[in-house]
Amino acid sequence: MKAMVLLLLAALSAAVAAEEPIQPIERPKNVNVAKVELGKQLFFDARLSKSGWISCNSCHNLSRGGTDNLVSSVGHGWAKGPINAPTVLNSSYNIVQFWDGRAADLKAQAGGPIANPGEMASTHELAVKVLQTIPGYVTSFEKVYGKGPVTIDHATDAIAEFERTLVTPDSRFDLWLKGDKHALTAQELAGYELFKVTGCVGCHNGPAVGGATLQRMGSFNPYVTANPSLGVAGLSGQSADRYRFKVPILRNIELTAPYFHDGAAKTLEEAVDTMVWVQLNRHFTPAGRDKIVAFLKTLTGKQPDFPIPQLPPSGPDTPAPQPFDP
Ligand code: HEC
Ligand code: HEC
Numbered sequence: 001m002k003a004m005v006l007l008l009l010a011a012l013s014a015a016v017a018a019e020e021p022i023q024p025i026e027r028p029k030n031v032n033v034a035k036v037e038l039g040k041q042l043f044f045d046a047r048l049s050k051s052g053w054i055s056c057n058s059c060h061n062l063s064r065g066g067t068d069n070l071v072s073s074v075g076h077g078w079a080k081g082p083i084n085a086p087t088v089l090n091s092s093y094n095i096v097q098f099w100d101g102r103a104a105d106l107k108a109q110a111g112g113p114i115a116n117p118g119e120m121a122s123t124h125e126l127a128v129k130v131l132q133t134i135p136g137y138v139t140s141f142e143k144v145y146g147k148g149p150v151t152i153d154h155a156t157d158a159i160a161e162f163e164r165t166l167v168t169p170d171s172r173f174d175l176w177l178k179g180d181k182h183a184l185t186a187q188e189l190a191g192y193e194l195f196k197v198t199g200c201v202g203c204h205n206g207p208a209v210g211g212a213t214l215q216r217m218g219s220f221n222p223y224v225t226a227n228p229s230l231g232v233a234g235l236s237g238q239s240a241d242r243y244r245f246k247v248p249i250l251r252n253i254e255l256t257a258p259y260f261h262d263g264a265a266k267t268l269e270e271a272v273d274t275m276v277w278v279q280l281n282r283h284f285t286p287a288g289r290d291k292i293v294a295f296l297k298t299l300t301g302k303q304p305d306f307p308i309p310q311l312p313p314s315g316p317d318t319p320a321p322q323p324f325d326p
Contacts, residue, residue, distance in 0.1 A: 020177060021196065021206075022173070022177070022201070022205060022209055023177070023206065024174040024178055024207065025093075025167050025168060025169045025170075025171070025207050025251065025301055026167070026169065026207070027165075027169055028092065028164045028165060028167065031165055032144070032161055034140075034143055035144050035158050035161040035162075036165055038140045038162075039157075039158035039159045039160070040162045040309045041137075041140070041309045041312075042056075042162075043055065043056045043159055043162055043163075044056070044057050044308070044309050045311050046058070046321075047130050047134075047311075047318070047321065048114050048122060048131075048155075049076065049114070049120035049121060049122055049321075050321070050322050050325065051076055051077075051121065051322060051323040051325075053321065053323050054076065054121075056088070056110075056159070058074075059073045059081075059085045059119075060088040062166070062304050064256075065087055066091075066166065066255075067085050067087050067255070067256045068085050069256070069257060069258070070085070070263070071084065071258055071263030071264075072084055073085045073119070075116070075117075075119040076118065076119065076120065076121030077121070077326055079117075079118040079119075081118060081119070082229065083227065084260065084261055084262065086099065086249070087249065087256050088166055089166050089167070089168050089249075089251065089252055089303075090168060090208045090252075091106060091211075092106060092163060092164045092166075093206065093208035093211045093249065094246065094249070095212055096214075096246065097109035098246070099231065099246055099261045100229075100231050100234055100245065100246070101232065105160070106159075107156045107159075109160075110155075110156040111124065111152060111156045114127050114152075115127075124152040126319060127155065128150055128152055129319055130318055130319055131155060133314070133316075133318040134312050134318055135312065135315055136312020137150065138150065141154060144158065165304070167301075168252055168302055168303060169301055169302055170302045171299050171301035171302075172188075172298040172300075173188075173192075173295075173299050174301065185294070187294045188297075189295075190291045190295075191292045191293070191294045191295025192298075194284075194295075195295055198276065198282065198284075200275070200276075203215050203279070204247060204250050208251055209249060209250035209251055210247040210249040210251075211248070214247070215247050216231075216242075216243055216244050217231070217243045217244070217245055217261070218243055218278045219278065219279045220278060220279065220280065220281035221277055221278045223243065225260075225262045227261060230242055231243045231245045231261075232244040250296060250299055251299050251300075252299065252300050253297075253299060253300075254296065254300055255300060259271040268293050268296060268297075269293055272284070272289050272292050272293055272296070273289060
């Protein structure tokens with residue numbers, strides 16, 4: 001009888017959790033461990049850049065919530081990036097990648113920065129040549145993809161597999177969702193209620209609390225920015241797509257300042273005040289805004305935790321890095 005009641009209670013709380021507009025972050029299933037290890041090395045390997053100095057981790061620093069905490073990133077030759085770097089944490093939950101959604105998935109995305117002159121400034125040919133001349137990599141690629149030359153396709157595939165593991169489960173909010181009613185304070189819970197009733201969940205929903213749709217920045221009131229990015233309109237040329245951006249993931253948001261595509265909001269308080277005005281045509285009281293911010297801070301989950309990957313040494317034919325070549 002007691003077991004029955006417990007079962008019933010468990011089913012009930014599962015049903016309640018299912019009704020919430022936000023679901024817990026889950027660890028990925030069926031990852032290919034050898035591929036993940038290779039992708040992890042590539043993510044940290046600056047030899048994929050022309051300078052030999054910039055890796056994916058330079059801008060998506062896994063010690064800093066998967067971002068660089070800069071208004072816009074620093075690329076090859078100290079180039080100023082055009083837009084704020086989003087986090088790579090939980091990016092597998094994004095329906096499309098990049099602020100304007102121009103990459104279909106993580107694999108398609110990963111080829112971009114390597115060959116972007118303002119980022120890693122290499123070419124896919126050069127990156128492949130570098131990998132092909134590092135004996136340790138040749139062995140690892142063969143282990144995962146079988147005999148044959150290293151290809152950029154395999155390299156980006158391995159990076160994407162590693163990125164699938166960059167999830168942050170077990171935040172206090174997720175513990176609450178899973179039934180631990182003491183996981184949140186009264187203020188944090190009130191913040192979540194306000195997040196729902198005010199309408200933030202209309203766009204920031206699902207496991208990642210974002211990443212599921214592309215929406216206009218400035219639904220009610222215009223967002224004023226000096227950043228020239230037009231969002232989706234930059235691709236489609238349609239005026240209806242002006243300032244349409246992928247709704248950012250709000251998981252780990254306290255770690256990833258500054259905020260917005262232009263990096264203009266220095267604090268979470270500022271970002272929340274802007275959002276409620278431009279997207280919902282309302283203002284929060286300072287106490288209301290603090291509740292929302294308190295709730296948002298409960299979305300910080302367990303960060304990736306692994307030994308720093310050791311990278312195989314270069315071979316005699318590995319092209320030399322060109323840090324000072326323009
Ligand atoms: C010089 C800094 C820099 C480097 C190096 C860099 N990125 Fe990025 N990354 C960015 C910026 C800036 C954006 C946003 C660009 C845009 O949306 O137009 C971005 C976007 C992304 C996204 C999309 C996230 C989202 O929410 O849309 C992923 C995933 C990503 N990068 C992974 C990588 C990987 C993998 C590498 C290494 C192969 C890498 N990045 C190298 C700065 C960098
Ligand atoms: C109509 C859809 C929509 C609604 C409603 C909405 N947002 Fe957003 N939110 C977005 C978009 C789109 C962006 C990215 C805008 C940009 O960078 O220009 C964003 C960005 C953010 C950011 C910054 C994220 C980052 O990584 O830079 C925060 C924080 C945020 N929203 C919180 C909220 C809160 C709190 C509410 C409710 C008061 C809310 N949002 C309501 C669509 C929405």
